Amino acid sequence: MIDFAVIGSGISGATISNKLNRKYSIKVFEKAKGVGGRSSFKRFKGKIGFDHGLQYLSPRSKEFKSFTNKLVRKRVIKHWKGNHEFLNEKIKRDKKHVKLIGVRGNNDISKHLLKNINCKFQSELSVIKRQKNCWFLKFKDDSSTYAKNLIITAPFPQVKKLASKFVKTKLFKNKVKMNSSLTVLLIMNKTNSNASSFFTNDNILGWVSNENSKKRFKYNKDLWVLQSTYEYGKKHTDNYRNKKKFYTNILINKFKKLSKVKIKKIYFTHIHGWKYSSNSAPLKILSYWDKKIGLGICGDWFGGPRLENGWLSANNLYKKIKQIKLK
């Protein structure tokens, strides 16, 4: 029986698995087809693709800065330079934060951390039970497994649904409000835009990224990622599936109007709703660990809205697990 089943291959799952794997047997279960969670990379063809969720890292804490510096040296991530502009305000450049991106895609960090770890994809955990002092895990496809310990790294509402019965503290009494957003991926005619990204203060379109500016590929068409504001996402993420074309056009028209980028021909669009995009109000703890039943929970939502918060949460959980002697 494996020592640890880890649910999720985003930064939190990848970080905790990488640490635990040095000492214990691990298996990662991920409901998607590939690694990365909300930092996934949507491939179009070959190297060409889009950062679908997370756009870039701006390390703030000393520990995360040191971790990302190592990844830059190992060529897992790199600096994203260029023109990061604000629109709708007096145009000013965003020089404030360092911007780091995956060398091939923003799921490169998860890929790097999970490279020697057994991962099972398209495995959505649906039920957990305690049986004979260990965990019985049942998946949506009716497969099942046993594990001595269980770590869940999904967004707050999803963990609550799976594990609230087993958590004795007030963790799930917290009101963790996760923001929602809509993302449109767009392939269009080549332009000479020298923008890398645009921030706006519009109430529909919040942020735009020029994927060609990340210099991962050369292509004779432009790839753009358009992200709605949280305010707009909150209103429309539950119903966008019935009117995909409508919402896609709203975001594209806003982009056209605000950026003045000349759209002559559109070759491809894709729209996705992130129901649990991010959480901006930190909790008082950084992770949860119950050594009696071997249940751990970590994720960005303990600490804030960014990938760094997931990394910090996973490290915090590992410190708690490390202190005890496991059966």
Ligand SMILES: Cc1cc2nc3c(=O)[nH]c(=O)nc-3n(C[C@H](O)[C@H](O)[C@H](O)COP(=O)(O)OP(=O)(O)OC[C@H]3O[C@@H](n4cnc5c(N)ncnc54)[C@H](O)[C@@H]3O)c2cc1C
């Ligand atoms: C549109 C968007 C833009 C963003 N932009 C930025 C940014 O620019 N900078 C930044 O720092 N952060 C950004 N973020 C936030 C960042 O992506 C997250 O903070 C980070 O990726 C969270 O990592 P995580 O591992 O905690 O969670 P996740 O990445 O959500 O990982 C959880 C994993 O668990 C899996 N899972 C869930 N339930 C189950 C189940 N029942 N069974 C099996 N698997 C399951 C999921 O598929 C997922 O892979 C953005 C997020 C979004 C959505």
